[in-house]
Amino acid sequence: METHLRWTRRPHRLVRLLVAILGGLSLAVGITGLAHADPTPGEIEKQIDDKWNQIEPIIEQHNQLKIELAANKTKQNKLEAQIAPLREQVDAAFDKVSAFAVMQYKTGRISKLDAMLTTGSPDTFINQMTMLNMLAKDEQARIQDVITAKEEYDSQKAPIDELVAKQAEQEAALAQQEQKINADIKTLNDMRMKAYGSSGGTGNLRPVACPFEYTGGPGAKAAQVACAQIGKKYVWATEGPNTFDCSGLTLYAWKQAGYTLRHYTKWQYQDTKRVSRSDLKAGDLVFFYSDLHHVGLYVGGGWMVHAPNPSAPVQMKKIDAEPISGYGRVA
Structure with a gap:
C-alpha cells in the first residue's frame, strides 16, 4: 500500500x-x-x-x-x-x-x-x-x-x-x-523520413543472425520470440502481438517462454536476478539509463532486440549503443 x-x-x-x-x-x-x-x-x-x-x-x-x-x-x-x-x-x-x-x-x-x-x-x-x-x-x-x-x-x-x-x-x-x-x-519522424528518402530507416533491422547465439532453455525461446517480432511497430503501453513498447516486448517474449513479467521496466528489474556482463546469455534483459527507463532482450554477440521508440520498429542493436545500468535474468 x-x-x-x-x-x-x-x-x-x-x-x-x-x-x-x-x-x-x-x-x-x-x-x-x-x-x-x-x-x-x-x-x-x-x-x-x-x-x-x-x-x-x-x-x-x-x-x-x-x-x-x-x-x-x-x-x-x-x-x-x-x-x-x-x-x-x-x-x-x-x-x-x-x-x-x-x-x-x-x-x-x-x-x-x-x-x-x-x-x-x-x-x-x-x-x-x-x-x-x-x-x-x-x-x-x-x-x-x-x-x-x-x-x-x-x-x-x-x-x-x-x-x-x-x-x-x-x-x-x-x-x-x-x-x-x-x-x-x-x-520528427517525418523530418527523418524526408532526410533519408523513402528507405524507411538507417540500415538493416536484422544485420546479423537472430538470435546470434543459441544456448537452449527458456532464454533461447524468449530470444527466438523477440527476434520474430523484428519489424513490428512501436506503440507505447502495448505488449503485442502486433505492436510493442520496450517493456511490452520483453514481457511478450518471456510470456511465450512460459514466464510472467510485469509491464514496467523497473518492475522487470526488480523481478530478475542480477548477472554480470561476462555471464550474459540469450534471453537476459539489459536495462539502460540511470532511471532504468529502457530495456532490451539480449540475443548474444553483444546484440539485443528492442523496441526503440515510435520513430523506428522493433530491431536489433548493439547493447553498448546506449548507457547500460544493469542486466537481469528471468530464468
Whole structure:
C-alpha cells in the first residue's frame, strides 16, 4: 500500500512533468524547422533519441500507474462486496425492530401507561414489555456487531476510494497526452523520413543472425520470440502481438517462454536476478539509463532486440549503443 500511496503524496506531478517535456519537444521541433531547412539524418536521429529519452520514462510510469489503478479498483470492488451484505444486515435488523414496535404500539411511541391500558391486563403488558426489551437488546447487540464490522471495512475502503479517484484522474490526464506524444514524434519522424528518402530507416533491422547465439532453455525461446517480432511497430503501453513498447516486448517474449513479467521496466528489474556482463546469455534483459527507463532482450554477440521508440520498429542493436545500468535474468 505504501508504494501505491506515493501517488497521493505527489498528485499531478507526473502530469506536470509530461506537459513540460512535451512543451519542450514542440519548441525543439519548431526551432529545428526554422534553424535547419535541411537537417542531416544524424541531427534528426539525435533529436529523436534525446527527446524520446525524456518521454519514455513518463510512458513507463504511465504503464505502472495503469496497473496500480487496476489493482486498487480490484481491492475497492472486493471491499464493496464485503460491505454490501453487512449493510443489508443492518437494514434488516432495524426493519425487524421497527416492525415489532409498530405491532406493539399501533400509534407509535406512546407511554407505558397507555400501552398497559390497551392490553386489558397488567400481566399481559408486563409480558409484552419484557419481550420487547429482550428483542431490543438482542437486536441491538446484533446490529452493533454488524456496524462494527462494516465500520472496519469502511475504514479500509476509504483511503482506497480516495487513491482510486486520484489515480483515475492522473491516468485520464496522461491518456489525453497520447495524441500529443504521437503527433510530436511523428513530426520528427517525418523530418527523418524526408532526410533519408523513402528507405524507411538507417540500415538493416536484422544485420546479423537472430538470435546470434543459441544456448537452449527458456532464454533461447524468449530470444527466438523477440527476434520474430523484428519489424513490428512501436506503440507505447502495448505488449503485442502486433505492436510493442520496450517493456511490452520483453514481457511478450518471456510470456511465450512460459514466464510472467510485469509491464514496467523497473518492475522487470526488480523481478530478475542480477548477472554480470561476462555471464550474459540469450534471453537476459539489459536495462539502460540511470532511471532504468529502457530495456532490451539480449540475443548474444553483444546484440539485443528492442523496441526503440515510435520513430523506428522493433530491431536489433548493439547493447553498448546506449548507457547500460544493469542486466537481469528471468530464468
